[in-house]
Every structure is written in structure tokens, then in C-alpha cells.
Amino acid sequence: MKPSKFYLKYNRSGLGCLLLIIGTPVALFLFWHLAPSSWILRLELQNQLERMAYDTSCSAGPEAIPLLQEYLAHQNANTRFITVSATGAYIGSHQESSQPLITAICNLALHDKSLKVRLHAISTLRQVFNTSTEVDHTVLELMNHQSEAIRFEARELLLIRIGRGIEVSTELCTIREQLKPALETAEIADPDNCAVKNLKTFLEKCDMAQEQ
Incomplete structure (x- = not known):
């Protein structure tokens, strides 16, 4: 018996849903494990994922420095606040290469319009051990x-x-x-x-x- 068009359409739809269910987690897994840390960090900062951005910054390389500098100057105060946390994580793990970020954090501590960001920036300077x-x-x-x-x-x-x-x-x-x-x-x-x-x-x- 020849399968009906409805049956074929139903099967294809089901297969598409199955691939989506299986493929999405696999794609996300590959992205988080294979993509450059700067790409991941940008995504986390854009979406204000503070805890994840903090962890990523700890293991990120020098390519994260210009990205962190960019987001420390973001127009959104909450984004700057989260980026300060991520920057502190980078400074704490990369003392020797952190001078540009130390400068940026000092600038926020002195001049940021948000008191919340300023206080967080001052506290983050505790990560400077030298x-x-x-x-x-x-x-x-x-x-x-x-x-x-x-x-x-x-x-x-x-x-x-x-x-x-x-x-x-x-x-x-x-x-x-x-x-x-x-x-x-x-x-x-x-x-x-x-x-x-x-x-x-x-x-x-x-x-x-x-x-x-």
C-alpha cells in the first residue's frame, strides 16, 4: 500500500523534531567546548550571564582583554557591573598581563556614573596582588x-x-x-x-x- 501524503508529512515532521531535540544540545556542547573563549565571553556578557562570564574569564587568554575593555565601557550599567566581575576573575588569574584592565577598573572606580559599579570596581581591585x-x-x-x-x-x-x-x-x-x-x-x-x-x-x- 502506498503511504499517504499525510503519513509522509507526519513522519518528516517527527524526524525534524527529533533532530532538533538531539541536535541542539550537541551543537551547544560543541560551541561551549570548541569555540574561542572570546566568542563565548562575548555571548555571556551580552546576555548578562555573570557566573558563566566569571568562569570563562578565569581561563581565557589575552584575546579577552580588548573584549573586556569594550564591555567595561558599555552604556548599560548592569552590563558594566557584570563585566567588572569577569574582569576581576581575569586579573586574579593573569596578574602579568592585566595592566590594561587594571587601568580600566581604576577609571571606573574613579569616574563611573553608577555608584554600584564604582563600589564593585573598587572591591575588584583587591584582585591586584602586586x-x-x-x-x-x-x-x-x-x-x-x-x-x-x-x-x-x-x-x-x-x-x-x-x-x-x-x-x-x-x-x-x-x-x-x-x-x-x-x-x-x-x-x-x-x-x-x-x-x-x-x-x-x-x-x-x-x-x-x-x-x-
Whole structure:
């Protein structure tokens, strides 16, 4: 018996649905595993997939730098916020090649129109584990900002950098009085802590330099 046109059409439709069901996951799997990381990162940033963009940036190569710079300047504040997170992941995993991104994050910390983005940018600079005059100058300027929230984040950033034993600029001695309360509190809580000792050493050097 010759199959009816309806039967053939039904079978073809069913086969098409089956291929779509099977093929879509396979295509997505191949894309996420074989496509260049910069392509994947762009897709994640465009769709504001923060967690995925963070993970991709950790393992991305230098080709991700111009892409991250592009999205750090995006007109949408939420996209910039998510890109700051992804940029922090890149900086944390690629200290030696991150200077252009450190510059971009410092610029956001100083000038972004969104307070949310600025605070996130300041916090993200904690991922810079090396000596950085640019970060030091950014902190110094922010510590004199009119916003209490910004001053607080800047102070926390500086305390973390000093606590880690990172050499910071002597220019930061000009704001040493703002750091002394933190030392007093920390010494009461844990005077033998390495971070506390590093902060104490820094402040002592500042006081000695002032006396000379």
C-alpha cells in the first residue's frame, strides 16, 4: 500500500523534531567546548550571564582583554557591573598581563556614573596582588571622596593590600590617620595576625617619615 501524503508529512515532521531535540544540545556542547573563549565571553556578557562570564574569564587568554575593555565601557550599567566581575576573575588569574584592565577598573572606580559599579570596581581591585602605583593613586583619591560608601571601600582595599604585605606608595601616609582606628581594633582582636603586623609596620614607617 502506498503511504499517504499525510503519513509522509507526519513522519518528516517527527524526524525534524527529533533532530532538533538531539541536535541542539550537541551543537551547544560543541560551541561551549570548541569555540574561542572570546566568542563565548562575548555571548555571556551580552546576555548578562555573570557566573558563566566569571568562569570563562578565569581561563581565557589575552584575546579577552580588548573584549573586556569594550564591555567595561558599555552604556548599560548592569552590563558594566557584570563585566567588572569577569574582569576581576581575569586579573586574579593573569596578574602579568592585566595592566590594561587594571587601568580600566581604576577609571571606573574613579569616574563611573553608577555608584554600584564604582563600589564593585573598587572591591575588584583587591584582585591586584602586586605593587601598583596606579591602584595606590586611585585609593588616595577615593579616600577623600565625599561619599562615605566609596571612602569605606577604598579604605578596605588599602587595608587588604597592606595586610597582604604588598608594598604601597609612601604618598598613602597622608591618610594614615584614617587607618589607625583599624589598627587599634585589629590589635585588640588578634595582635599576632600577620596582616595586623604589616599594617602596624606601615603606620610606624609613616610616623618616622613625618618626624624626619
